[in-house]
Amino acid sequence: MPTASGHTKAIRAKKVIGTTVKDPSGKKIGEIEDVVLDKTSNNIMFAAVSFGGLLGMNEKYHPIPWNMLKYEEDESGYVVNITKEQLQAAPADSIAELTRDDGLAYRDRAFDYYRSPRYWE
Amino acid sequence: MPTASGHTKAIRAKKVIGTTVKDPSGKKIGEIEDVVLDKTSNNIMFAAVSFGGLLGMNEKYHPIPWNMLKYEEDESGYVVNITKEQLQAAPADSIAELTRDDGLAYRDRAFDYYRSPRYWE
Numbered sequence: 686m687p688t689a690s691g692h693t694k695a696i697r698a699k700k701v702i703g704t705t706v707k708d709p710s711g712k713k714i715g716e717i718e719d720v721v722l723d724k725t726s727n728n729i730m731f732a733a734v735s736f737g738g739l740l741g742m743n744e745k746y747h748p749i750p751w752n753m754l755k756y757e758e759d760e761s762g763y764v765v766n767i768t769k770e771q772l773q774a775a776p777a778d779s780i781a782e783l784t785r786d787d788g789l790a791y792r793d794r795a796f797d798y799y800r801s802p803r804y805w806e
Numbered sequence: 807m808p809t810a811s812g813h814t815k816a817i818r819a820k821k822v823i824g825t826t827v828k829d830p831s832g833k834k835i836g837e838i839e840d841v842v843l844d845k846t847s848n849n850i851m852f853a854a855v856s857f858g859g860l861l862g863m864n865e866k867y868h869p870i871p872w873n874m875l876k877y878e879e880d881e882s883g884y885v886v887n888i889t890k891e892q893l894q895a896a897p898a899d900s901i902a903e904l905t906r907d908d909g910l911a912y913r914d915r916a917f918d919y920y921r922s923p924r925y926w927e
Contacts, residue, residue: 788816
C-alpha cells in the first residue's frame with residue numbers, strides 16, 4: 686500500500702526501529718523493537734513490536750507483518766488496525782524465540798493470525 | 807544463497823547494523839551503516855555500507871545489494887567479493903541522497919553496477 690505522502694517508500698531500518706505504533710484513533714499502543722530480515726532472499730520477514738503500553742509490562746514481542754504497519758507522516762509513526770483483544774490472543778514471544786529456526790514458525794503463525802497475504806507464496 | 811550454517815536466515819536489523827564487512831581474504835574493509843527497506847512492498851532495497859577503512863575517510867555510503875553480503879559465522883560478519891578499485895568507481899553518496907526519491911535511482915544504479923539480479927523483475 687502506498688504511503689500517504691509517497692515520499693517514504695525507501696525507509697532506513699534505523700529510522701523504523703524505535704518508532705511509535707498507534708491505533709487508528711491516534712493513541713500510542715506500542716513501539717517497533719526491530720525488523721526481522723531474511724538473509725537468504727530479499728524479503729522482510731516481519732516487524733517485532735512491543736505493545737507494553739497497551740498490554741502491560743512484559744518481555745514479549747509481537748511479530749507483525751510489514752504491510753500491516755501503515756506509515757502516517759503527520760502521526761510520526763505507524764498505525765496498525767488491531768484491537769487490544771486481538772493483540773492479547775496474538776502470537777508473541779521473546780526476540781530469541783521469534784527468530785529461532787529461521788523465524789518461519791512465528792512468521793507463518795503471524796501471517797495466518799492476522800490473515801495477511803503471504804509475500805512468499 | 808543459503809548461509810554457511812543454515813541458522814541465520816532470520817536476522818534482526820539491529821544485528822546487521824554495525825556489522826563488519828570483510829573481503830574474501832578476511833580483511834576488514836567496511837561496516838554496515840543501515841539497511842534500506844521498501845515500505846510499500848516486502849523488499850529489502852539495499853544495504854548502506856561505509857568503506858572508510860579501505861577508501862579513506864569520507865562521508866559517503868555505498869548501496870550494496872543485499873544478496874552480495876555473504877554471512878560468515880566464523881568471520882563474525884559479512885564477506886563481499888568486491889575489489890578496492892570497483893568500490894572506488896561504484897555509486898556512493900550520503901544516506902539522504904541514497905534514499906531520496908524512493909531510493910530507486912541508487913538502487914537501480916547499484917544493481918546494474920554490480921550486475922546483481924534485480925529482485926523486482
